[in-house]
Amino acid sequence: xxxxxxxxxxxxxxxxxxYARRYNMSTVVFGDVVGGLMTENPCIxxxxxxxxxxxxxxxxxxxxxxxxxGAEVKLEKVASIEKKDGMFVLRTEWGTEVxxxxxxxxxxxxxxxxxxxxxxxxEGRGVSYCxxxxxxxxxxxxxxxxxxxxxxxxxxxxxxxFATKVYIIYRRGEFVKMQSPYVEKIMASxxxxxxxxxxxxxxxxxxxxxxxxxxxxxxxxxDGLFIEIGFExxxxxxxxxxxxxxxxxxxxxxxxxxxxxxxxAAGDITTGSNRFHQIATAVGEGAVAADSAYRFILxx
Ligand code: NAP
Numbered sequence: 001x002x003x004x005x006x007x008x009x010x011x012x013x014x015x016x017x018x019y020a021r022r023y024n025m026s027t028v029v030f031g032d033v034v035g036g037l038m039t040e041n042p043c044i045x046x047x048x049x050x051x052x053x054x055x056x057x058x059x060x061x062x063x064x065x066x067x068x069x070g071a072e073v074k075l076e077k078v079a080s081i082e083k084k085d086g087m088f089v090l091r092t093e094w095g096t097e098v099x100x101x102x103x104x105x106x107x108x109x110x111x112x113x114x115x116x117x118x119x120x121x122x123e124g125r126g127v128s129y130c131x132x133x134x135x136x137x138x139x140x141x142x143x144x145x146x147x148x149x150x151x152x153x154x155x156x157x158x159x160x161x162f163a164t165k166v167y168i169i170y171r172r173g174e175f176v177k178m179q180s181p182y183v184e185k186i187m188a189s190x191x192x193x194x195x196x197x198x199x200x201x202x203x204x205x206x207x208x209x210x211x212x213x214x215x216x217x218x219x220x221x222x223d224g225l226f227i228e229i230g231f232e233x234x235x236x237x238x239x240x241x242x243x244x245x246x247x248x249x250x251x252x253x254x255x256x257x258x259x260x261x262x263x264x265a266a267g268d269i270t271t272g273s274n275r276f277h278q279i280a281t282a283v284g285e286g287a288v289a290a291d292s293a294y295r296f297i298l299x300x
Contacts, residue, residue, distance in 0.1 A: 001026075001087070001098075001099045001100070001101070002025075002026045002027060002028045002098060002099070002100040002101070003020070003025035003026045003027065003100065003101050003102065003293075003297055004016070004020045004025050004026070004027050004028075004100060004101070004102045004103070004104060004290065004293050005027075005028050005029075005030070005088065005090050005098060005100035005102075005103050005104075006020075006027065006028070006029040006030070006103075006104045006106060007030050007031070007078050007081075007090070007103065007104065007105050007106060007107050007237070008029075008030075008031050008036065008104075008105070008106035008107040008108055008267065008269075009029050009030070009031025009032075009033065009034050009035070009036060009059075009063065009073060009075070010031070010033075010035060010036020010037060010038065010059070010106065010108050010267060010282060011035070011036065011038060011058075011059075011062060011267070011279045011282040011283050011286065012036075012104075012106035012108075012266035012267025012268075012282035012283065012285055012286035012289070013029055013031060013036075013104065013106035013107075013266070013267070013286060014029065014034075014059070014062035014063055014065070014066050014073075014286070015062070015266075015282070015283045015286030015287050015290075016104045016106060016266055016286035016287070016289050016290040016293075017029045017066035017069075017071040017073070017290070018062070018065055018066050018069060018071070018290075019286070019287045019290035019291060020071070020290040020293065020294070021066065021069035021070050021071050022069065023290070023291075023294040025290075025293070025294060025297070027066075027070070027071040027072065028071070028072045028073075028074060028098055028100070029066065029071055029072065029073045029074065030074050030076055030077070030078050030090065030092060031073070031074075031075060031107075032075060032076075032077050033059075034059045034060060034063045034073070034075070035055055035056055035058060035059015035060065035062070035063075036059065036108050036267075037108055037109075037231075037268075038055035038058060038059060038279055039055045039056040039059050039132070040055060040130055040131070040132045040133070040151075040154075041055040041132070041154050042054045042055060042056070042132055042158065043154070043157075044058065044279065045181065046179075046278070046279075046280070047279050047280060048280065058279075074092070074096065076092035076093065076094050076096055077092060077093045077236075077237075078090055078091070078092055078093075078107075078237045079091050079092055079093045079237055079238065080237055080238035080239070080240070081103060081237060081238070081239050081240065081241075082238075082239075082240030082241075083240050083241050083260075084099075087099045087100065087101060088100045088101070088102070088103045088262065088263070090103070101262065101297055101300075102262045102263070102264065102293035102296055102297060103262065103263045103264070104256075104263075104264045104265065104266055104286070104289045104290065104293060105235075105250060105258070105263065105264070105265040105266070105269060106265065106266045106267045106269065106282075106285075106286060106289070107236065107267075107269055108231075108267055108268045108269055109231035109232060109233055109234070109268045109269060109277075110231060110232055110233075110234045110236070111129050111227075111231055111232075112229050112230045112231055112232050113129075113227070114146060114200065114227045114229060116199075116200045116201050116202055116203065116212075117201065117202040117203065118202055118203040118204070118205075119200070119203045119225070119227070121203070122203050122205060122208065122209040122225070125205075125207065125208040125209060126203075126205065126208045126209025126210075126222070126223060126224050126225060127203060127209055127224075127225045127227065128224060128225070128226050128227070129226070129227050129228075130226075131145070131154070131155035131156075131158040131159050131226050131228075132158060134224070134226075135158050135159050135161070135162050135163075136162055137224075138159065138162050138163045138223055138224045139162045139163070140162075140163070140164055141162075141163050141164065141223035141224060142163060142164065142165040142166075142167075142221065142222055142223055142224075143159050143163045143165070143166055143167070143222060143223060143224035143225065143226060144166070144167035144168070144169050144195075144200075144212065144220060144222050144224070144225050144226070145159065145166065145167070145168045145169070145226045145227075145228055146168075146169045146170075146200055146225065146226070146227050146228065146229055147168075147170065147227065147228035147229045147230070148168070148170035148171070148172060148175055148176070148177055148178060149177040149178060149228070149229075149230060150177070150178055150179055150182060151228040151230070152168060152170070152178065152228040152229075153175075153178045153179070153182030153183065153185075153186060154182065154228075155226050155228045156168050156186055156189075156192050157182065157185055157186070157189075157192075159224075159226065160189055160191045160192050163191065163223075163224070164191065165191060165193070166189075166191055166192045166193070167192075167193050167194070167195050167220060167222075168186065168192065168193070168194045168195065169195045169198050169199070169200055169212075169214065169220075170194060170195070170196055170197075170198070171197065171198065171199050172196065172197070173196050173197050174196065175194070195214070195220070198214045198215055198216060198218070199214065199215040200212045200213070200214060200225070201213050201214065201215055203225065204219065209222060209223070209224065209225055210222070212225060231268065231277075232248065233245075233247070233248035233249045233250075233269055234248065235250075239260075241260045241263070242259070242260075243258055243259055243260060243263070244258065244259035246271050249269060249270060249271045249275070250265040250269050250270050250271065251270075251271050252264070252265050252266075252270045252271055252272045252285075254288075255288060255291075255292040256270070256272065256285055256288045256289035256292050257292055257296075261296070262293075262296055262300075264289040264292050264293055264296075265285075265289065266282065266285035266286045266288070266289040267281075267282040267285055267286065268282065270285060272285050273285060
């Protein structure tokens with residue numbers, strides 16, 4: 001029996017674990033990627049205290065910190081959470097079962113898929129959703145990024161280290177969502193070329209991706225297409241209780257409590273922090289969630 005079971009090993013979950021251990025709560029963290037989505041950014045420049053830090057390294061540091069304080073981190077995906085005799089029972093896809101007095105849901109978001117024709121068919125054969133993972137395969141090639149937010153900016157800058165040409169295909173006429181440091185670097189790059197007011201309507205090729213057709217009818221020959229069009233909420237496990245959601249995000253109060261007593265939520269999956277999905281906000285929500293879980297145990 002644990003005092004707190006945390007679902008998600010990104011910045012929100014690992015911070016919750018650090019705070020929980022400092023309250024001496026017995027703590028288990030489940031997650032499939034240490035560091036979560038920030039591992040895909042090799043050059044984070046807005047996490048206080050670090051002018052520049054690799055996301056995967058920051059994730060490892062957070063995990064070491066949590067484990068050093070006595071948290072158990074299990075790299076397993078949670079399949080279900082049920083309520084039994086006032087306790088929560090978590091089961092993983094590998095069959096691990098634990099009981100906990102409180103739960104923190106910090107499992108993040110899932111990638112939004114591009115619904116254009118044949119894009120799915122070329123996944124793994126030119127179409128990718130991760131520049132950090134696949135960028136090096138495109139050394140000397142021509143690639144494009146779809147999207148206009150920070151993720152698209154980061155992906156384009158990563159890809160420019162390998163590819164000879166990087167297009168950013170964006171449906172608006174200028175970058176309105178991307179943070180200015182990324183926009184400035186993109187505009188200054190000789191390799192990166194924005195393609196504004198365009199959308200990918202079809203992926204073309206025989207065995208692998210060879211080109212994309214855009215809304216205007218233009219065909220762009222490409223070796224790789226990287227999709228960075230944001231994220232969507234999901235609850236990827238069964239719950240034996242009903243969680244109140246708002247457009248798929250878990251509704252939380254200022255104390256990160258959810259509609260289910262004893263269940264707290266933190267990070268990108270919540271309605272908290274004005275939905276500003278940053279490492280700094282995830283860390284803050286994780287700390288509050290652990291503190292609230294501690295108080296919940298004190299009063300129950
Ligand atoms: P985002 O901010 O939601 O941006 C998604 C982009 O994709 C938008 O430009 C959107 O266009 C476009 N888009 C959405 N659906 C599309 C579709 N079906 N077809 C074509 N384009 C589509 O998502 P994100 O860039 O992944 O960022 C998510 C969060 O993570 C943000 O809070 C961001 O700040 C954060 N993040 C931060 C960093 C960092 O270094 N600080 C790095 C990565 C991510 P519109 O602009 O027209 O809506």
